[in-house]
Amino acid sequence: MSVAKSLSRIHPAQIRISVRLLVLILFTVGNGGVANAQQSDAKNTPPAVTISAPEPLRDLLKTHFQLPMTQLVDETDRATFMRRARKQISELLATEGYYTPTMTLHSATPHAIPGTIPVLEVIPGPRTLVTEVDIEFKGDLATDESGRRARIEKLRAAWPLGAGQPFRSPAWEEAKAILLSSVAAEDYAAAEIEESKAEVDSDSHKARLLVIVDSGPAFRFGNLEIKGLSRYDPTLITGLAPFKVGDSYRRDQLLSFQTKLQNLPQFNSAAVNIKPDAVTHQAAPVEVVLSEAQSQRVSVGAGYSSNTGGRGEINYTNNNFLDRALLLNGGLRLEQKRQTLSTTVESVRDQAGRWFSLGAGAERTFIQELETVREKVGISRNQLYDKTETRFALNWQREDRAPKGGLHQINETLVLDAQLRYRSVDDPLFPRDGMVTEVRIGGGSKQALSDQNFLRTYIRHQFWYPIGKRDVLLLRGELGYTFAPSRFGIPQEYLFRAGGIQSVRGYAFQHLGVREGEAIVGGRTMATGTIEYNHWFTREWGAAVFTDVGDAADSVRQLDLAVGYGGGVRWRSPVGPLALDLARGQRDGKLRLHFSIAVAF
Missing domain, CATH: 3.10.20 (Ubiquitin-like (UB roll))
Structure with a gap:
């Protein structure tokens, strides 16, 4: 249909309405532009005073x-x-x-x-100063008893707005809030400020402060009242409570209990509190409100690393395995240089942060002309306490190693392994200040299902130090040594190779080691270190310069530290930290790109 025919079908009334609509739109847009211009001018115009x-x-x-x-x-x-x-x-x-x-x-x-x-x-005139502070207590805390008197003196000594300090309203309100919180943290859940008064003499510029705190009765914990629990036995909850019925009320114990429940994979959310009702102070019920998470989940992911190439994976999780709140994890990961099939079953952490795990897996790798196929089963006892995690494990492993041009072997070992990791960082995903230390020791014996006697030791320390508001200095070092008559008969997991991301950049992944035929295999000793300086241009983007050194060999005397240096880009991505580094290996003078990123779906 032509434009002329189309126009001929339009009714005149429609034309008039359209014209009016067009004029109205233009008028609105014009006024909007004028209004925006006026607002912009108002922002740019300096004040008249x-x-x-x-x-x-x-x-x-x-x-x-x-x-x-x-x-x-x-x-x-x-x-x-x-x-x-x-x-x-x-x-x-x-x-x-x-x-x-x-x-x-x-x-x-x-x-x-x-x-x-x-x-x-x-x-402003003279500033008003605090000249007198009177803090009084009522209720159970005011009972004439040595323990209570000592606590009152401690509370008064901790009062932050003392005599001689400037009287400021924010400091006054903050001081009262701190005092009330300190009283209510132990025993007195229903504590309240009965009266507070600041008498200011504007002529003498003096302020006299009065605070009266009514502690109320001393509270004790009562029974747990659990809400929102349907799939799990109540003992899953009661076993994590850090208090018993009749124990004196402690707010930090409630918060610790709530944090433990929130960290359980069985729940989406958890809230723990008591009602500060003076009537029930001798056995105050503890209310636990839970929201259960979906018990089974399947996830897939993809990624890439210059160490092991492209990656695809699928994982299955069951938070209520065998209807006993056991955590089952199973996964298949396919990488260009490594393929892994694994499964683990873990118990729920107890009150002390302990749990047990049972695992099995199979893995094939082809790295630096060394092909390995291993099967592994193990059981471990784990514990997380504050910032320290410990692990004691018993693992059996069978490894089929086939270095190109080297000796083809099948090695078996039963290893008793111990590991300690201490982590203290300001941000677990994007650390800027803090440290991580890891120590590991384990070994096997010919007398206990192992083909070789050996004892493997390993230590790693990583340190972040903030410089100014935007820069970070990173220092990393690791040492490893396996005491054994020979490396033969020992699986690669208990030997050492170096090179690649988080090791010595400028060299290919696990390129530094012992040459056997055309392959690079693990040696009995290893040492690496890193110094890296990061500068952040924005919250998300930064750049780094670094130098790495390290080597792996069959003895300390054979260590010949390789040097790699370069620079790269840093990005705090939504899925985690991303690093893209270009490094030069001093041994061969080649430039290598190191990169890794992973995305979960």
Whole structure:
């Protein structure tokens, strides 16, 4: 259909409505543009009055006091402005302890230079100081008993707004909140401030403070009242409680109990609290409100690493295996240089942070012309306490190793293994300050299902140190040594190779080791180290320069530390830290790109 025919079908009334609509749209857009321009001009236009005040108070007044944006053309405008200024600025300065300020508007004179802006001079006057603090207690805490008297003295000594300090409203409110929180943290869940008073003498610039705290009765824990539990036995919850019925109330124990429940994979959320009802203080019920998570889940993921190439994986999780709240994890991971099939069954952590796990798996690798196929089963006892994790394991392993041009062997071993890891960082995903230390020792014997006698030792320490607001210095070192008559008969997991990401960049993954035929195999000793400097241009993007050194060999004397150095890009991605590094290996002079990223679906 032609345009002319299309237009001929339009009714005249429709044309009139369309024209009106078009005019209305243009008028709205035009006015919107004018309004936006006016708002932009208002933002860019300097105020008609400036403030002169002591430096500590200038920012407070600029932030919270609205200056006029239009000129004060006559005495009426100036009087109106000064009434508002005296009221609002006096209230602002009172929060900082200044109760007798004076304000003067220095207006432009008839002979002043055109465009001169009037100045509002603010003189805060003397600052009011705290001269007397009276903290009184009522309720059970006020009982004349040595333990309670000692606690009262401790509470009074911890009061942060003492005599001689400036009286500020925020500090006054904060001090009361800290005091009440300290009282309510132990025994007295229903504590409250019965009375608080600050008497300010503006003439003498002195403040006298009075706080009366009613502790109420001493509370003890009662029975657990569990809500939202359907699939699991209540003993899963009761076994994690750090208190018993009749124990004295402690707020930190409630919070610890709640954190343990929140960390369980069986629940989406958990909330623990008691009702501060004085009637039930001798056995206050503890309410536990839970939201159960889906018990089974299948996830897939993909990624890439310059160490092992492209990766695809599928994982299955069951949080209620055998209907006993056991955690079953199974997964298949396919990488270009490594393929792994594994499964583990874990118990729920107990009150002390202990749990047991049973696992089995099979893995094939082809790295640096060394092909390995291993089957493995093991059982371990694990514990996480604060920042320290320990693991004691008994593992049996069978490995078929086939180095190209080297000796083909099948090695079996039964290893008793111990591991300790200490982690103290400000952010577990993007650390900027802190450290991680790992120590591991394990071995096997010919007398106990092993083809070789050996004892493997390993230590790693990594340290982050913040420099200024944007920079971070990273230091890393690791040492390993396997005591054994020979490396033959020992699976590769208990020997050492180096090179690649998180090792010595500038060299291929596990390229540093012992040459056997055309392959690189693990040696009995290893040492590596890193120094890296990161600068963050924005919250998400940064750059790094680094130097890595290290080597792996069959003896300490044979170690010949290789050096790699370069730089790279850092990105705090939504799925985790990403590093793209270009490094030069000093041994061969080649440049190598090191990169890794993983995405879960």
